[in-house]
Amino acid sequence: MSTTAAPAPMQLDISGTQHVPTSRLARVEFRKALDTRAGRWFIVAILALVILVEVIYALAANDSDKDFQDFLSIAGFVLGYFLPIIIVMLVTSEASQRNGLVTFTLEPKRSRIVVGKFLAGVALAIVVMVVAAVLAVLSTLFGIVTGGSPEWSVDGNLLFNGFVLSNLIGVFIGFAIGMLIMNTAGGIVAYFVYSFILPTAVGILSELSDGFEKVAPWIEFNTAQTPLFSGDYVPSGEEWAQIATTGTIWLIIPLMLGIWRLLRIEFK
Amino acid sequence: MIKVEGLTRRYGNFTAVDDVSFVCQPGRVTGFLGPNGAGKTTTMRVMVGLTPPSAGRVTIGGHLYHDIPNPGRHVGVLLDASAQHAGRTGREILTIGAQTMGLPESRVDEMLDLVSLDKTEAKRRLRNYSLGMKQRLGIAHALLGDPSVLILDEPANGLDPAGIRWMRGLLKGYADRGGTVCLSSHLLHEVEQIADEMILIGRGKIVASGTKDELLSGTEHKLSLVTALDNELLTKALTAKGFGVTPAGTGLRVETAPVEVGRVAAEQSIVLTDLRSADGGLEELFLSLTEDSQRDVAPQGAPAPAPTEGPQA
Numbered sequence: 001m002s003t004t005a006a007p008a009p010m011q012l013d014i015s016g017t018q019h020v021p022t023s024r025l026a027r028v029e030f031r032k033a034l035d036t037r038a039g040r041w042f043i044v045a046i047l048a049l050v051i052l053v054e055v056i057y058a059l060a061a062n063d064s065d066k067d068f069q070d071f072l073s074i075a076g077f078v079l080g081y082f083l084p085i086i087i088v089m090l091v092t093s094e095a096s097q098r099n100g101l102v103t104f105t106l107e108p109k110r111s112r113i114v115v116g117k118f119l120a121g122v123a124l125a126i127v128v129m130v131v132a133a134v135l136a137v138l139s140t141l142f143g144i145v146t147g148g149s150p151e152w153s154v155d156g157n158l159l160f161n162g163f164v165l166s167n168l169i170g171v172f173i174g175f176a177i178g179m180l181i182m183n184t185a186g187g188i189v190a191y192f193v194y195s196f197i198l199p200t201a202v203g204i205l206s207e208l209s210d211g212f213e214k215v216a217p218w219i220e221f222n223t224a225q226t227p228l229f230s231g232d233y234v235p236s237g238e239e240w241a242q243i244a245t246t247g248t249i250w251l252i253i254p255l256m257l258g259i260w261r262l263l264r265i266e267f268k
Numbered sequence: 269m270i271k272v273e274g275l276t277r278r279y280g281n282f283t284a285v286d287d288v289s290f291v292c293q294p295g296r297v298t299g300f301l302g303p304n305g306a307g308k309t310t311t312m313r314v315m316v317g318l319t320p321p322s323a324g325r326v327t328i329g330g331h332l333y334h335d336i337p338n339p340g341r342h343v344g345v346l347l348d349a350s351a352q353h354a355g356r357t358g359r360e361i362l363t364i365g366a367q368t369m370g371l372p373e374s375r376v377d378e379m380l381d382l383v384s385l386d387k388t389e390a391k392r393r394l395r396n397y398s399l400g401m402k403q404r405l406g407i408a409h410a411l412l413g414d415p416s417v418l419i420l421d422e423p424a425n426g427l428d429p430a431g432i433r434w435m436r437g438l439l440k441g442y443a444d445r446g447g448t449v450c451l452s453s454h455l456l457h458e459v460e461q462i463a464d465e466m467i468l469i470g471r472g473k474i475v476a477s478g479t480k481d482e483l484l485s486g487t488e489h490k491l492s493l494v495t496a497l498d499n500e501l502l503t504k505a506l507t508a509k510g511f512g513v514t515p516a517g518t519g520l521r522v523e524t525a526p527v528e529v530g531r532v533a534a535e536q537s538i539v540l541t542d543l544r545s546a547d548g549g550l551e552e553l554f555l556s557l558t559e560d561s562q563r564d565v566a567p568q569g570a571p572a573p574a575p576t577e578g579p580q581a
Contacts, residue, residue: 024370098350
């Protein structure tokens, strides 16, 4: 102890202060995804779209194709398209709505915010998936009304590969695009280019040129993921290799570049 | 306290902040004054770790901001009151801050009371706030974690005169309890009203610093404005002493210091109703010090293939 009893006023005593726990950062980020009209209504809209598509399917499909599994894969397919947009919004609002100024002054260690956002994004995806699964149950019941006699059993591979894994990939695609573009409108456009235009272009090219359809699953991520939610929902060894290759190109590398950018960008 | 040491920040060829050093003491309100684009915001952004310095450093109470755990509990920051999601309500913005810092919800109500935002206003979304309301909310946000240091960029911007008076009281009280306040402004009269000490910056460089009296002590007064009950008599008396006199408004403009005018009036028993210095004052000092640093030409940005007009937003 020095002779001065009280701490010198020139010094800030930080010994008693804990870091903001990661769990708290994740909880705050989860809240931030839902506490704006845009975020909340976007999720409501996605779930409404799931219901709409399920109802149309229940009315239009053959009675023999109205199993729970059919409804579940439809719900997973709709979510897969739109869930990444919520993530894009969650990430890009820090720059587009400029609240990054506050976010990154309250936690200047940016990597901790990145982890918090990842955890929040995954948690959000799980919540939405559970709600979508419940909607699939209700839709199957509705299917009975329309004349179906559904099978309730679910192929574990569909549940894991076609529903959970493909949606989680989507969530991280959202993160990668969001962090790379760092602009809400631009990020959503980029996502649609990635998810609609790219596979369509690959499809056209495959039609036009022999041999391209063999190359496509090695260079285009959407094409490579098709085995996850079609057929027996179990990709073959080669198909897993295609997912890994394209996943590196379209997910891992952009994600790394995105994180790198987020850690360095000057939030204005 | 805040200690800025040899801080430099360059953007390409453009130096936004050039070897700036100063200290903000606890128990005082330090005003950071300069024209638009002088480097105030950049300096403050470096303080809170949003912008990395090109050279030099800033410590807050002996620590780099980046090393302070849960910094909201130690340093209150308001850089831009509009930099919040426009779709969130005022209350929600404070709630997010309070949750991040690990504070109870009751703290949000206390802060809303402190800045006089009522229940209905707190429920409105930020996009429907006036600039003054945003500033109040931003100050509430900065004070949430009961910090001992406040860093506020243009906090009085958009406040009405009553609001400025309110903030002066708030910050004075805060400093009197031992807090450190660093606030910036491009408006002299705001800082003059609120700050104990001033740091004048122009074109990234500090041009003067000190208390108001210290800053003014160096200036010489050679012009006076005076009004007497009998202006004619005073004109004669002053002219007799050899001072140049010209009518100005309801009074006279005299080419000497107020003390000389007063002496003449006393000798001749002329009643004065108004006597003051016509030159000097902080306004003049501020303008003269920053004169050569006013931006009349757009700064050269980062090297680019084609020249661009004006600075980027």
